[in-house]
Amino acid sequence: MRNPLLQVENVTVRFGGLVAVNDFSLEVTQGTIHALIGPNGAGKSTTFNCISRFYQPNSGRIVFDGTDITRSPASEMAGCGIARSFQNLELFNELTVLENIMIGAHVHCGGSLRAWLQAKPPAVMHHIDEVIERTGLAPYRKHKARNLDFGHQKLLELARALAIRPRLLLLDEPAAGLRNREIATLDRLLTDLVRTDGLTVLIVEHVMQLVMSISDRVTVLNFGTKIAEGTPQQVRNDPAVIEAYLGKEAAHA
Amino acid sequence: MRILGLLAALAGLIVLPLVSTGYVVYLANLLLTFTVLCLGMHIVIGEAGQFSLAQAAFFGIGIYTSGLANTAFGWPFPLSVLASGLVAALVGLCIGTLALRMRDIYLALATFAFGEAMQWVFLSWTSVTGGPNGLRIPPATLFGLEIVSDRQAYPVVLAITLLMIWATVLIARSRLGRAFRAVRESEVAALAMGVPVRTTKLVAFALSAFFAGVAGAMFAIYSTYIHPDSLGFQTTILVLTMVVVGGLGSISGAIGGAIVFGLISELLRQAPSYQEIIYGLILIIFMMFAPRGLFAFIGDNLKRFARA
Numbered sequence: 435m436r437n438p439l440l441q442v443e444n445v446t447v448r449f450g451g452l453v454a455v456n457d458f459s460l461e462v463t464q465g466t467i468h469a470l471i472g473p474n475g476a477g478k479s480t481t482f483n484c485i486s487r488f489y490q491p492n493s494g495r496i497v498f499d500g501t502d503i504t505r506s507p508a509s510e511m512a513g514c515g516i517a518r519s520f521q522n523l524e525l526f527n528e529l530t531v532l533e534n535i536m537i538g539a540h541v542h543c544g545g546s547l548r549a550w551l552q553a554k555p556p557a558v559m560h561h562i563d564e565v566i567e568r569t570g571l572a573p574y575r576k577h578k579a580r581n582l583d584f585g586h587q588k589l590l591e592l593a594r595a596l597a598i599r600p601r602l603l604l605l606d607e608p609a610a611g612l613r614n615r616e617i618a619t620l621d622r623l624l625t626d627l628v629r630t631d632g633l634t635v636l637i638v639e640h641v642m643q644l645v646m647s648i649s650d651r652v653t654v655l656n657f658g659t660k661i662a663e664g665t666p667q668q669v670r671n672d673p674a675v676i677e678a679y680l681g682k683e684a685a686h687a
Numbered sequence: 688m689r690i691l692g693l694l695a696a697l698a699g700l701i702v703l704p705l706v707s708t709g710y711v712v713y714l715a716n717l718l719l720t721f722t723v724l725c726l727g728m729h730i731v732i733g734e735a736g737q738f739s740l741a742q743a744a745f746f747g748i749g750i751y752t753s754g755l756a757n758t759a760f761g762w763p764f765p766l767s768v769l770a771s772g773l774v775a776a777l778v779g780l781c782i783g784t785l786a787l788r789m790r791d792i793y794l795a796l797a798t799f800a801f802g803e804a805m806q807w808v809f810l811s812w813t814s815v816t817g818g819p820n821g822l823r824i825p826p827a828t829l830f831g832l833e834i835v836s837d838r839q840a841y842p843v844v845l846a847i848t849l850l851m852i853w854a855t856v857l858i859a860r861s862r863l864g865r866a867f868r869a870v871r872e873s874e875v876a877a878l879a880m881g882v883p884v885r886t887t888k889l890v891a892f893a894l895s896a897f898f899a900g901v902a903g904a905m906f907a908i909y910s911t912y913i914h915p916d917s918l919g920f921q922t923t924i925l926v927l928t929m930v931v932v933g934g935l936g937s938i939s940g941a942i943g944g945a946i947v948f949g950l951i952s953e954l955l956r957q958a959p960s961y962q963e964i965i966y967g968l969i970l971i972i973f974m975m976f977a978p979r980g981l982f983a984f985i986g987d988n989l990k991r992f993a994r995a
Binding site for chain 2: 507518
């Protein structure tokens with residue numbers, strides 16, 4: 435068993451009287467793809483926003499690579515090596531594809547005053563070109579983000595996150611709204627990133643075809659509580675999961 | 688081609704005082720000052736997307752700091768120009784810390800209120816500003832030499848303007864410029880990319896105040912008189928109109944807007960009572976029909992014309 439890169443310990447999030455996430459714990463193993471699934475409103479995105487430090491949990495701890503990040507500000511996550519994408523696209527719309535990805539590399543553009551002032555710091559550009567190449571965005575380098583089609587906008591979100599050079603990649607519904615061919619591309623890209631680059635991925639996704647194909651482990655949330663965890667096979671056949679998705683009748687059928 | 692154009696413009700600017708009348712040189716100084724004011728507004732609104740309406744206040748702070756540095760301390764002008772920028776930036780930093788907790792219309796209102804408050808300070812702080820009598824600005828000096836005419840001031844004003852344009856370009860291309868645009872386009876995404884959003888906004892605000900302060904010092908080099916009346920909201924709106932007319936978000940737009948609209952406003956001085964109505968109309972017309980500014984509008988139409 436390899437070390438957990440991310441540990442979520444007994445996290446609870448309340449919005450007023452509503453308990454969105456209830457005493458939730460999760461361990462994500464280094465070098466794996468871990469999926470977080472569950473019906474709408476189960477608390478997946480809330481958990482996600484806690485890990486990326488956009489929300490503050492009411493109680494519990496979040497530990498990344500042995501460091502407690504429960505109180506760290508969201509702007510420090512990129513520097514720690516945690517990248518995220520957004521469920522509803524959050525691109526820099528009026529900027530070009532290249533500029534979007536350059537801002538992804540923001541934390542790597544410092545160092546010397548020279549690198550700070552350079553429009554295209556050579557140390558960073560090499561990696562950026564690679565990201566652009568791998569995500570297939572090369573023909574669109576100079577296009578404005580808002581002029582891309584939806585599939586490429588989703589890819590740009592991913593590319594921008596990869597420019598952070600993360601150790602942990604948090605993807606919030608990367609396949610939502612994509613066509614089958616685009617999902618297949620995403621599947622290949624993510625698998626490749628984990629197998630050859632040793633990236634760790636935590637993914638929230640509704641597209642089961644992708645979840646079942648790429649995940650090493652799956653955690654199922656319902657009403658803010660963990661109801662199942664295991665390999666895609668185990669989770670698929672778990673009665674509690676079937677009940678959560680399809681209702682009681684189906685679980686006993 | 689572009690380099691040739693720039694060189695031609697530069698050559699024109701250098702020979703200008705040799706071939707023109709005193710009035711033209713005075714006007715050139717004024718337009719260059721407005722250029723620097725516009726660059727400041729470009730940084731905070733065009734680049735960082737933060738609606739600050741206090742440019743005239745920082746301009747005033749620059750003028751009075753410079754005046755004070757000349758009379759009280761007898762500093763050579765490069766030092767007083769720097770001091771003007773720094774004092775304005777420092778005030779900007781303090782105001783920004785408070786105002787930037789707000790956004791959009793609330794930020795605009797807060798900075799507007801600060802501008803009004805500063806104008807009141809200018810009117811009341813008689814020992815520094817001369818209050819309602821206005822202030823006779825002492826001539827700028829360098830190693831005992833006094834700058835007393837527009838013609839003498841022009842090379843200095845031009846050099847400072849070029850320096851500020853260069854600085855703006857440098858900032859826009861840098862990591863800081865990218866952070867500004869990231870904050871403008873999406874604050875949550877900027878946070879996720881490791882951009883400290885609040886600090887970045889504050890830096891944009893302070894930089895813009897620095898530019899306005901330097902513009903104030905430039906004004907103090909060639910002008911002999913300043914009255915608080917000309918440091919009110921009108922001036923802020925004038926600068927905003929210049930930036931919008933030129934094209935929000937582009938450096939050449941800010942410069943072009945300052946020059947084109949600066950000339951228009953000088954013409955309108957013949958009809959002072961209609962001046963503001965006409966400014967307002969121009970602003971509305973541009974927002975409706977050419978939101979990307981005069982130059983983008985001309986460019987787009989030329990392309991369309993060429994295709995037809």
